[in-house]
Amino acid sequence: MSVWDDVVGQPDAVATLRRAATDPAAMTHAWLVTGPPGSGRSVAARAFAAALQCTGSGGVTGGCGRCLACTTTLAGTHPDLTVVATDKVVIAIEEVRSLIMTAARTPSTGRYRVIVVEDADRMAERTTNVLLKAIEEPPPHTVWVLCAPSAQDVLPTIRSRCRGVVLRVPPAPDVADLLVRRDGIDADVALAAARAAQSHVGLARRLARDPEARERRGAVLEIAQRIRGVGDAVLAAGELVEVSKAEATSATAERDAVERAELMRGLGVQEGDTLPPRLRSQVKQLEDDQKRRATRRQRDVLDRSMVDLLSLYRDVLVVQLGATVDLVNVEHAAAVRTLAADSTPEQTIRRMDAIGVARERLEGNVAPLLAVEAMTVALRPQG
Ligand SMILES: [Zn+2]
Structure with missing residues (x-):
């Protein structure tokens, strides 16, 4: 078992990130993880964060998945991990300013202070420029992990200062294996869902577990077939x-x-009260x-x-x-x-x-x- 178990179908990316986490010579302080929706960008970013914090048994192991540092990082509760998972259309400039202040602090218990920005493409240019200064010269114990659908989705200035890790669309059988292993889903259902979701991991899980989601998808496909004029x-x-x-x-x-x-x-x-002006x-x-x-x-x-x-x-x-x-x-x-x-x-x-x-x-x-x-x-x- 390791923190990389849930990063499906990405052997190259995992090898790069794992090496960076265990070999200081292979380390970089700003990363850009790209991959199509559902390829597991945020899962990979968190696994990397856990591997960076891992204290394992006998020192650095690159993400044992069992130590306190690994489990709290994966759960998102490690004190030296900050994850920006925006549900908004854009990440606000104030939010980025506060991130930069966080990034400047030395880690409290961990080996690194890790900042994961799940939708780095959802930033206005002005905001990106603020971020740029921070990732140019990060403090030695700070690691930025930016995620975006593709490298073209972030400004060239950001791209050029980050080391890129490219995720591919995982093969459907790999996604199905994950659903079977982690969610206990029947193998046939898992494979059909993985195919229907075109290997989008989150969507495959929803299709496999939620009959309503399957129905909605079916309805969309039927709408197309009904069009005659x-x-x-x-x-x-x-x-x-x-x-x-x-x-x-x-x-x-x-x-x-x-x-x-x-x-x-x-x-x-x-x-129910009237709101004071x-x-x-x-x-x-x-x-x-x-x-x-x-x-x-x-x-x-x-x-x-x-x-x-x-x-x-x-x-x-x-x-x-x-x-x-x-x-x-x-x-x-x-x-x-x-x-x-x-x-x-x-x-x-x-x-x-x-x-x-x-x-x-x-x-x-x-x-x-x-x-x-x-x-x-x-x-x-x-x-
Ligand atoms: Zn560990």
Whole structure:
């Protein structure tokens, strides 16, 4: 057992990080861990943090997974570990300033002070420049671990000062193994979920454990199959956007209420009381943060639906070209064959392009309904 057990399908990255944790000559004080969503960036970053803190039996072991330093780091409670896991759209400049103050302190019990920033790409340029100075000359016991989808997602100035570790999409069987080993999921269910999630570890676990998540995914794929004309396309777009909004709301509503209750308690206001004017700005701040979080969640959910749709047409193309690779959507094989018979490979590629364009537009903050509508119209049968 070691802290690296949950970093699935990443032998190269693990070898690099492990060596850095055990060999001072291989150590760097600023890291940039990149990899597609679900490849396990934050899991890798935490494992690395644990390996850095590990005191193991008989000294440095590079992440034994059993000592107090390892277990508390993995649990996120080690006093010399700071993790910025933002649920907001952007990381605020104040937050980065306070991180820099933390980074300057010597470790209290650990070997290093480790700062993990899970979404280093979610920073305004001004904020990044503040961070830049800190990672340029970190104190000797401080290690910055920045994570982002790709190196292009952070400014070149940051990139050039960090050592890069690239995660790949883990093979589906590796993801399935993890689900079986760690979550006790049935092997067949685990493999189907890993394929359907296209090796996105977190999503695979959710699909394997939550029948509703499987149903929602199925519903998204069915919406696409129902499109016959422009009218259906417009309806389908509305449905896709509504489903993502509902899922985002259900995921954030409870947390929003708890945060609000905590803030009210902190301000000494009873629920139902009129808010004194001087406290309104604090409540407004919280509401703005929550709104931003809900917006981002909705976009993430919607993007996930697009990826699911893309996987459907990818399967269609696989069938049309007679390729001998596994289908992503094994449980939708019949629908895949129908779609394959009703269209040409060129049409399938055009549809996949339309999905890609919609994803880019969503990323570029185009109103979700507009972007999705243009896509569903392009998905309808031609001729
Ligand atoms: Zn350890």
